[in-house]
Amino acid sequence: MLELRHVVKTYGKNVRAVDDVSVQLPAGVVGLVGHNGAGKTTLMQMIATISKPTSGQILLDDVDIVRQPEAMRARLGFLPQDFGVYPNLSALEFMQYFAALKGVRDPARIRRLLELVNLHDHAHKQAAGFSGGMRRRLGIAQALLNDPDVLIVDEPTAGLDPEERLRFRHLLSEIGFRKLVMVSTHIVSDIENMASRLAIMNNGRLVACDTPDSFVQRARGQVWSVTVAPQDYETLRAQVQVLQAQHHAQGITLRIAHPTPPLAEAVPAEPTLEEALMTQRYALRERMDAAA
Numbered sequence: 021m022l023e024l025r026h027v028v029k030t031y032g033k034n035v036r037a038v039d040d041v042s043v044q045l046p047a048g049v050v051g052l053v054g055h056n057g058a059g060k061t062t063l064m065q066m067i068a069t070i071s072k073p074t075s076g077q078i079l080l081d082d083v084d085i086v087r088q089p090e091a092m093r094a095r096l097g098f099l100p101q102d103f104g105v106y107p108n109l110s111a112l113e114f115m116q117y118f119a120a121l122k123g124v125r126d127p128a129r130i131r132r133l134l135e136l137v138n139l140h141d142h143a144h145k146q147a148a149g150f151s152g153g154m155r156r157r158l159g160i161a162q163a164l165l166n167d168p169d170v171l172i173v174d175e176p177t178a179g180l181d182p183e184e185r186l187r188f189r190h191l192l193s194e195i196g197f198r199k200l201v202m203v204s205t206h207i208v209s210d211i212e213n214m215a216s217r218l219a220i221m222n223n224g225r226l227v228a229c230d231t232p233d234s235f236v237q238r239a240r241g242q243v244w245s246v247t248v249a250p251q252d253y254e255t256l257r258a259q260v261q262v263l264q265a266q267h268h269a270q271g272i273t274l275r276i277a278h279p280t281p282p283l284a285e286a287v288p289a290e291p292t293l294e295e296a297l298m299t300q301r302y303a304l305r306e307r308m309d310a311a312a
């Protein structure tokens with residue numbers, strides 16, 4: 021179990037990149053979601069013991085890893101956002117290199133990991149010729165060398181094609197059956213079918229941490245569907261949060277986030293996870309505007 025207690029990270033006097041985050045995370049896939057600059061990378065770096073909190077505690081199975089970072093490092097696999105492979109090494113050489121750095125001496129483990137990430141047929145090819153997805157998969161393979169209990173992956177699918185994305189998601193969700201996998205992303209669809217929990221960050225704060233179903237459940241009754249004439253669309257758009265607009269011969273069918281029916285003829289719609297998170301974001305923004 022990973023536990024964060026009142027974790028704060030400030031840069032200089034004005035930037036509070038992570039602002040009083042407390043959460044308990046058991047095994048499973050946790051999707052860390054938030055806009056650019058929300059604090060996801062800063063939070064992950066502190067958990068990965070690459071940077072230290074300004075204040076607060078991070079505990080792995082009750083051991084304070086800020087004071088004893090080696091307790092985390094021995095059990096950690098980390099794939100940072102800007103992870104690069106060495107282009108002149110083959111996949112196998114790359115794994116052997118990292119295995120030596122991590123003190124892993126079992127050649128069979130390297131073979132198994134290359135099979136797990138589906139790169140065994142490319143083991144002897146230089147990484148220079150690899151696609152973005154193959155490089156990310158090689159990154160995951162090196163992160164798994166020490167059989168980590170905590171796997172942290174920052175923006176895993178950036179630059180991947182749809183098929184690679186699917187394969188990568190499948191791989192992470194399998195690992196999440198037994199381990200804690202933290203995945204940061206802007207793309208909700210990337211994690212919607214694999215995350216057991218979503219942690220939502222906004223301006224350094226953890227504004228919610230819950231199961232995907234709970235987010236959808238809370239958004240029920242706040243997403244509406246209605247078809248309007250094209251000339252009414254602009255007026256409506258200025259008044260309510262339009263989640264989706266689909267043009268067709270009969271007009272424009274809208275999905276709208278609103279606490280009450282936005283028009284008399286609007287009917288309640290089943291929210292998607294993405295819509296549920298957007299609905300929550302709008303509600304949060306309104307609360308913040310009201311408080312300002």
Ligand SMILES: Nc1ncnc2c1ncn2[C@@H]1O[C@H](COP(=O)(O)OP(=O)(O)OP(=O)(O)O)[C@@H](O)[C@H]1O
Pocket residue numbers: 031035036037054055056057058059060061062063
């Ligand atoms: N080394 C640093 N020095 C100063 N400010 C920083 C530093 N690293 C991050 N920040 C600031 O801290 C805030 C959080 O940044 P962070 O990179 O953690 O967000 P993020 O959610 O990961 O964003 P992205 O999705 O764009 O990667 C931002 O305002 C960022 O500008």
